[in-house]
Amino acid sequence: MMWRNIAGFSKAAAAAARTHGSRRYLSSAIPGPCIVHKRGADILHDPWFNKDTGFPLTERDRLGLRGLLPPRVISFEQQYARFIESFRSLERNTQGQPDNVVSLAKWRILNRLHDRNETLYYRVLIDNIKDFAPIIYTPTVGLVCQNYSGLYRRPRGMYFSAKDKGEMMSMIYNWPAHQVDMIVITDGSRILGLGDLGVQGIGIPIGKLDMYVAAAGINPQRVLPIMLDVGTNNQKLLQNPLYLGLRQPRLEGEEYLEIVDEFMEAAFTRWPKAVVQFEDFQAKWAFETLDRYRKKFCMFNDDVQGTAGVALAGLLGTVRAQGRPLSDFVNQKIVVVGAGSAGLGVTKTAVQAVARMAGISFAEATKNFYLIDKDGLVTTERSKLDPAVVPFAKNPAEIREGASIVEVVKTVRPHVLLGLSGVGGIFTEEVLKAMRESDSCKPAIFAMSNPTLNAECTAADAFKHAGENIVFGSGSPFENVQLENGSVGHVNQANNMYLFPGIGLGTLLSGARIVTDGMLLAAAECLASYMTDEEVQKGILYPSINNIRHITAEVGAAVLRAAVTDDIVEGHGDVGPRDLSHMSKEETVDYITRNMWFPIYSPLVHEK
Ligand SMILES: NC(=O)C1=CN([C@@H]2O[C@H](COP(=O)(O)OP(=O)(O)OC[C@H]3O[C@@H](n4cnc5c(N)ncnc54)[C@H](O)[C@@H]3O)[C@@H](O)[C@H]2O)C=CC1
Numbered sequence: 245m246m247w248r249n250i251a252g253f254s255k256a257a258a259a260a261a262r263t264h265g266s267r268r269y270l271s272s273a274i275p276g277p278c279i280v281h282k283r284g285a286d287i288l289h290d291p292w293f294n295k296d297t298g299f300p301l302t303e304r305d306r307l308g309l310r311g312l313l314p315p316r317v318i319s320f321e322q323q324y325a326r327f328i329e330s331f332r333s334l335e336r337n338t339q340g341q342p343d344n345v346v347s348l349a350k351w352r353i354l355n356r357l358h359d360r361n362e363t364l365y366y367r368v369l370i371d372n373i374k375d376f377a378p379i380i381y382t383p384t385v386g387l388v389c390q391n392y393s394g395l396y397r398r399p400r401g402m403y404f405s406a407k408d409k410g411e412m413m414s415m416i417y418n419w420p421a422h423q424v425d426m427i428v429i430t431d432g433s434r435i436l437g438l439g440d441l442g443v444q445g446i447g448i449p450i451g452k453l454d455m456y457v458a459a460a461g462i463n464p465q466r467v468l469p470i471m472l473d474v475g476t477n478n479q480k481l482l483q484n485p486l487y488l489g490l491r492q493p494r495l496e497g498e499e500y501l502e503i504v505d506e507f508m509e510a511a512f513t514r515w516p517k518a519v520v521q522f523e524d525f526q527a528k529w530a531f532e533t534l535d536r537y538r539k540k541f542c543m544f545n546d547d548v549q550g551t552a553g554v555a556l557a558g559l560l561g562t563v564r565a566q567g568r569p570l571s572d573f574v575n576q577k578i579v580v581v582g583a584g585s586a587g588l589g590v591t592k593t594a595v596q597a598v599a600r601m602a603g604i605s606f607a608e609a610t611k612n613f614y615l616i617d618k619d620g621l622v623t624t625e626r627s628k629l630d631p632a633v634v635p636f637a638k639n640p641a642e643i644r645e646g647a648s649i650v651e652v653v654k655t656v657r658p659h660v661l662l663g664l665s666g667v668g669g670i671f672t673e674e675v676l677k678a679m680r681e682s683d684s685c686k687p688a689i690f691a692m693s694n695p696t697l698n699a700e701c702t703a704a705d706a707f708k709h710a711g712e713n714i715v716f717g718s719g720s721p722f723e724n725v726q727l728e729n730g731s732v733g734h735v736n737q738a739n740n741m742y743l744f745p746g747i748g749l750g751t752l753l754s755g756a757r758i759v760t761d762g763m764l765l766a767a768a769e770c771l772a773s774y775m776t777d778e779e780v781q782k783g784i785l786y787p788s789i790n791n792i793r794h795i796t797a798e799v800g801a802a803v804l805r806a807a808v809t810d811d812i813v814e815g816h817g818d819v820g821p822r823d824l825s826h827m828s829k830e831e832t833v834d835y836i837t838r839n840m841w842f843p844i845y846s847p848l849v850h851e852k
C-alpha cells in the first residue's frame with residue numbers, strides 16, 4: 245500500500261506543481277535571485293522551508309547551506325520511504341506494549357516530522373490518511389491533550405489568555421504569517437468526551453487544522469490554531485505543577501464573553517477574509533457564541549453544525565439502507581442520547597429536515613424524536629427545563645419523565661439509536677438487545693462520542709447484541725466486524741471530519757461573508773447523496789477516509805454554490821462573485837480542486 249503510493253509519486257507531484265503546488269513560495273516571494281529571504285541554519289530550522297537532506301546542490305550553494313548537511317542529496321521519494329520505514333519499525337518494536345504507549349509513540353514520531361519538515365509531514369499524512377488520521381485526530385489527539393503538559397516541546401498556534409485582555413489587537417500581529425485562511429479556536433472546556441482540559445485542549449485545533457490541510461488542501465502556512473485560555477475548572481490540572489495554562493477558575497458571564505469578543509475583533513481586523521471554526525466549547529458557550537457571532541463574522545461551530553450535517557447524512561443513509569424511499573425519513577423514530585452541543589444540534593437539524601419534507605411545523609415534526617440526557621428522557625414534567633431542550637420535551641403521558649435508555653428503546657422501538665453523550669458503554673448489552681425489537685428491518689446504531697473509550701458501545705458489541713442486520717456508525721474508528729453469517733459488519737466513521745473541511749474550504753473560496761443555514765444544508769445533502777445505493781444497502785453510509793479530498797471538493801463546491809444562491813459571496817483572489825455565479829457544478833468542483841494545496845518541494849531560488 246505504502247509502496248504503491250511511492251510509485252505513484254512523481255505523477256501526482258507533477259500534476260500538483262502544474263496547478264497549485266509551487267505558488268506557496270511565489271506568493272511570499274521577494275525580488276532577487278532567491279525566493280526565500282532566510283539563509284543557512286535559519287532555513288533548516290524553519291519547517292516550512294526545510295527540505296532536510298533534499299536540498300539540491302544549487303540551493304545549498306546559494307542559500308548558505310553548504311557544509312550544514314551531509315553531502316548526498318536525497319530525493320523526496322527516498323525521504324518519504326525512509327520516514328515510512330521508521331514508522332513501520334516503531335510499530336514492530338512496540339508490539340505487545342499498551343495501546344496508549346504505542347499511540348503516543350506514533351504521535352511523537354509524526355509530531356517531530358511536523359516540527360521539522362512540513363512538506364514531508366503533510367505528504368505522508370495525505371498519502372496515508374487512513375493510518376495516520378487516528379493519530380493526529382481522534383482518538384489519539386484526546387490522549388495527547390490529556391498528557392499535553394508533559395508532551396509539550398514547542399508551541400504551535402497562538403494562546404490568548406484572560407491576562408491578555410486589552411492586548412489582543414497588538415498580539416495578533418505577533419503571528420508571523422501575513423495571510424491566514426482558517427482559524428480553529430477552542431477554550432478547552434469540552435475536549436471530545438474528556439471534559440475540561442484547559443489549555444491542553446490546544447491539541448484539538450491543531451488536529452482539526454491538520455485535517456484541513458489533508459482533506460481540504462488548505463495551505464498549512466495559512467492555518468492558525470487558537471487556544472483561548474480563560475482558566476479551567478479541572479482541579480487535577482490546577483494542582484498539577486506542570487500545567488501550562490492559567491491557574492484560575494474559568495471566567496464566566498460577561499467577563500468570558502469580553503475575552504472572546506476581543507479575540508474575534510482582533511482576528512478579523514487583521515484577516516478580514518478568514519474563516520473561524522469554533523471547536524469543543526462547552527454547550528452553553530457553543531450556543532451563545534454561535535448566536536452572537538454568526539451574523540457578524542464568517543464563523544461556524546463544528547460540534548453543533550458540522551456534526552448535525554454528518555448525522556443527518558447518516559440518518560438519511562439509514563432510510564436508504566432499509567430500501568425505503570427518502571421520503572420515509574419522516575416516519576423514522578429516532579432516540580438521541582445526549583442533549584449537549586452536538587446532540588441538540590443533530591436533533592434540531594433532523595427535525596427541520598422532517599418538517600421540510602413533510603410540510604409540517606417544527607413542533608409537529610418533533611413527534612418521532614426522543615431526547616435523553618444525564619437525567620433520562622426529557623419531558624415537559626421536568627423541573628428547570630433547559631430552554632434549548634424545551635422544543636423536544638415529550639409528554640410524560642407517552643413515556644415517563646427520566647425514563648432510562650433501555651425503557652425508551654423498549655417502548656419506542658426506534659429505527660435509530662444515536663449517542664452523543666460522551667459516556668463510554670452506556671449502550672449496554674441490554675440496550676443493544678432491546679434494539680432487536682426495533683420497528684426497522686435495519687436498525688441503526690450511532691455511537692458518536694469520542695474518543696474510542698467514550699463511545700456509547702463498540703462496533704463488535706453492537707453487531708453481537710443488536711443483530712447482524714444493523715447499520716453502525718461511530719465517532720472514532722473501529723475495525724469492521726467479521727459476522728458469524730460470514731459477511732462483514734461495516735463500520736462507518738460518523739464524524740464531522742466529513743464536513744468541516746468542505747464547509748471551511750467552500751466558504752473561503754466563495755469569499756462568503758457568513759456561513760448560512762443554506763450552506764450547511766447543502767454540505768449535508770452533498771454527503772448524503774455521495775454513496776451509491778449499492779454501497780448504502782451494504783451499510784456503507786460514508787465514503788472511505790482515503791477519499792476525503794474528493795468528498796471535501798464536492799462538499800466545498802456545494803457550499804460555495806449555496807453561498808452564491810444566498811447572494812453573500814465576495815469572491816476569492818482574482819475570482820469575483822460574477823465568475824463564481826457563472827460556474828457550472830463541474831466548474832465549481834474543478835475550481836475548488838485546483839485551489840487545494842499539495843505538498844511538493846518547490847524551488848527556493850530562481851533559476852539563473
Ligand atoms: N462524532 C462526531 O463528529 C462528534 C462527536 N462528539 C462527541 O459527542 C460527545 C458530546 O459532545 P457535546 O454534545 O458537545 O457534549 P455536552 O457536554 O455538551 O453534552 C453531553 C450530553 O450528554 C448528556 N449525558 C451525560 N451523561 C449521560 C448519561 N449517562 N446518559 C445520557 N445522557 C448523558 C448530558 O446531560 C449532555 O446533555 C463528546 O464525546 C464528543 O466527542 C461531538 C461532536 C462531533
Ligand SMILES: CC(=O)C(=O)O
Pocket residue numbers: 382435436437524546547693694719739740741
Ligand atoms: C469530532 C468532534 O468534533 C468531537 O468529538 O468533538
Ligand SMILES: [Mg+2]
Pocket residue numbers: 436523524546547
Ligand atoms: Mg469537536
